[in-house]
Amino acid sequence: MNAIILSAIFGIVMMLSSAFVKNTKAYKSIALVGLILLLLANICETYSHAWLNIPTFDMLEFSRFGLYFNTLAIACTILFSAFSQREIERVGRYIGEYFALIFFVLCGIFILSSYNNLLMLFIGIEIMSIPLYILTGARKENLKSNEASLKYFLMGSFSTGILLMGIALVYGGTGDFALVHHGQDISTSIAGAMNKRMSFLDVAGMILILTGMCFKVSAAPFHFWAPDIYDGSPSVFTSFMATIVKAGAFIAFIRLFAIREEETTILENAIIGVDWKMLFSIIIVATLLFGNITAIFQQSVKRMLAYSSIAQAGFMLFSLLSLNDTAKEGLLLYVVAYSVATIGLFGILAKMKDYTLAGYNGMAKSHPTLAFANAIFLLSLSGIPLTIGFFAKYYMLMAVIQTGGYMWVAIVGVIFAVISVFYYFRVIWSMYFKEGTVELKYPVTKGFKILAVVMALIIILLGAFPQVILNFLYF
Amino acid sequence: MLSSHIMAAAPVAAQHASSYLPIALQIVFAIGFVALMIFVSALLGPKRKTNDKLANFTSGITTHGNARQPMAIKYFLIAILFVLFDVEVIFFYPYAVNFKSLSWTGFYEILLFVGLFLIGFVYIIKKRALKWED
Numbered sequence: 001m002n003a004i005i006l007s008a009i010f011g012i013v014m015m016l017s018s019a020f021v022k023n024t025k026a027y028k029s030i031a032l033v034g035l036i037l038l039l040l041a042n043i044c045e046t047y048s049h050a051w052l053n054i055p056t057f058d059m060l061e062f063s064r065f066g067l068y069f070n071t072l073a074i075a076c077t078i079l080f081s082a083f084s085q086r087e088i089e090r091v092g093r094y095i096g097e098y099f100a101l102i103f104f105v106l107c108g109i110f111i112l113s114s115y116n117n118l119l120m121l122f123i124g125i126e127i128m129s130i131p132l133y134i135l136t137g138a139r140k141e142n143l144k145s146n147e148a149s150l151k152y153f154l155m156g157s158f159s160t161g162i163l164l165m166g167i168a169l170v171y172g173g174t175g176d177f178a179l180v181h182h183g184q185d186i187s188t189s190i191a192g193a194m195n196k197r198m199s200f201l202d203v204a205g206m207i208l209i210l211t212g213m214c215f216k217v218s219a220a221p222f223h224f225w226a227p228d229i230y231d232g233s234p235s236v237f238t239s240f241m242a243t244i245v246k247a248g249a250f251i252a253f254i255r256l257f258a259i260r261e262e263e264t265t266i267l268e269n270a271i272i273g274v275d276w277k278m279l280f281s282i283i284i285v286a287t288l289l290f291g292n293i294t295a296i297f298q299q300s301v302k303r304m305l306a307y308s309s310i311a312q313a314g315f316m317l318f319s320l321l322s323l324n325d326t327a328k329e330g331l332l333l334y335v336v337a338y339s340v341a342t343i344g345l346f347g348i349l350a351k352m353k354d355y356t357l358a359g360y361n362g363m364a365k366s367h368p369t370l371a372f373a374n375a376i377f378l379l380s381l382s383g384i385p386l387t388i389g390f391f392a393k394y395y396m397l398m399a400v401i402q403t404g405g406y407m408w409v410a411i412v413g414v415i416f417a418v419i420s421v422f423y424y425f426r427v428i429w430s431m432y433f434k435e436g437t438v439e440l441k442y443p444v445t446k447g448f449k450i451l452a453v454v455m456a457l458i459i460i461l462l463g464a465f466p467q468v469i470l471n472f473l474y475f
Numbered sequence: 476m477l478s479s480h481i482m483a484a485a486p487v488a489a490q491h492a493s494s495y496l497p498i499a500l501q502i503v504f505a506i507g508f509v510a511l512m513i514f515v516s517a518l519l520g521p522k523r524k525t526n527d528k529l530a531n532f533t534s535g536i537t538t539h540g541n542a543r544q545p546m547a548i549k550y551f552l553i554a555i556l557f558v559l560f561d562v563e564v565i566f567f568y569p570y571a572v573n574f575k576s577l578s579w580t581g582f583y584e585i586l587l588f589v590g591l592f593l594i595g596f597v598y599i600i601k602k603r604a605l606k607w608e609d
Contacts, residue, residue: 012591012594015594015598016594016597016598019597019598019601019602020601199492200492201492
């Protein structure tokens with residue numbers, strides 16, 4: 001509750017400071033202070049010091065997993081705002097508003113990590129998405145940015161409509177919006193008794209919700225929006241959308257299906273004739289196939305990263321196939337690994353003049369520090385040992401193998417991980433083994449370089465000791 | 476025997492898809508009726524077309540020009556802001572109905588709601604969104 005309310009308040013504070021504070025340099029400092037306070041408040045709540053105890057009537061439920069995810073999301077946002085503060089200032093005139101919208105997106109993500117009611121799922125998705133439509137079109141004079149914003153808005157609202165239809169059908173099938181009932185005897189309440197019975201309406205609703213959520217996490221076959229929108233929107237906001245927001249959507253996704261699996265048995269699903277695990281394995285294989293194969297043919301690094309984010313979403317979907325404890329731990333690791341690496345890559349990309357692969361030629365000679373950091377980020381994304389990306393992929397595959405019977409999905413995953421190495425290494429190849437001069441659009445400060453190296457070190461250190469992240473989940 | 480079985484199942488029956496049958500029937504009838512009426516009146520009604528009858532009728536004034544002309548973006552801004560504050564008023568209706576039963580708790584909550592809207596209003600004023608002349 002701390003995080004939800006404070007993030008909304010800080011959003012309003014940023015909004016007002018953009019109206020009253022004249023100094024444009026001050027916004028990022030206000031935002032950073034707000035984010036750090038948010039982080040502290042959330043950590044306080046994790047260790048049972050909730051400052052605000054507002055009765056939510058079972059609409060929200062704050063679990064350790066959700067709160068810890070909030071902490072990771074805020075930490076990644078701090079990293080993001082610190083690393084690309086200059087780029088946010090360069091997007092347009094409304095700097096304070098950009099930070100306000102980022103706070104509102106975070107508010108939506110916090111709701112998504114703790115909802116216990118399908119209505120809250122819908123509200124969370126909306127609070128998360130609507131500011132993003134604006135951020136996508138933040139570069140007003142740029143036609144591509146406008147196009148991306150309109151496309152995102154139309155398709156996003158359409159998918160939200162499908163999600164809402166799914167929620168309505170689930171309500172029709174079970175007579176209940178709640179995921180879990182607390183504090184009342186389920187067997188006596190009519191809604192609880194019905195919850196146990198699977199009906200076709202219920203299953204049809206869940207499939208529609210699955211469709212809507214697959215759109216939000218850009219899983220195939222609902223991924224078509226992702227490349228255009230990631231390519232068109234300003235690079236800073238692409239990195240925010242592709243990392244923290246996508247992770248938030250994944251948390252909502254896994255929360256819904258994990259709780260649902262506890263509520264219904266495999267037998268009940270079999271009676272209806274829906275094999276969710278098979279459905280998820282088809283989605284995973286399709287996502288990995290589309291993401292990886294199309295990424296190979298991209299010449300623009302920004303577009304390649306957009307397709308690679310689809311491919312990475314395929315890997316994160318492994319957690320939805322297995323839905324066990326390893327999968328939850330793996331998802332947290334994956335969020336950190338993927339977010340840190342992608343924020344770093346996009347942060348450096350935003351400084352460059354030429355987004356194509358040729359633009360990276362000879363970076364190791366002219367900017368050795370940035371090239372080193374870039375190389376570490378790419379190694380982590382491709383899952384090379386001694387980086388956190390390796391352990392993230394390892395946990396995901398282990399979770400699938402623990403499920404049993406889905407070995408073939410794990411094997412397909414490994415094959416596509418190997419394919420992904422090809423296009424990540426192509427960037428490293430052009431940085432280190434090709435001649436050329438890298439032209440930067442904006443000067444690189446010393447602080448930026450230090451932060452890039454720090455992020456690379458985080459990736460290596462966590463790759464050596466991945467338990468550091470997971471320990472906080474339990475202690 | 477059968478009827479008693481149905482009676483027993485009555486509270487549970489709400490979840491079956493078959494209980495939506497009346498709604499489906501109503502939709503079919505509604506669409507069918509409208510389609511039939513349009514079709515039949517087009518078939519039976521007399522048609523005497525003249526130039527005057529086919530022209531656009533705008534309260535007696537002769538039309539000139541195309542309606543799809545660019546207009547100032549400020550109209551849209553004002554319209555959107557109007558919708559925002561208009562919807563705020565709609566939220567007062569359920570509050571007004573439950574004014575007594577919600578007592579002071581409800582009052583504080585509606586105060587919070589209006590307060591948030593006022594902050595938005597201050598923001599709009601400060602950002603000069605309502606400034607008509609530039």
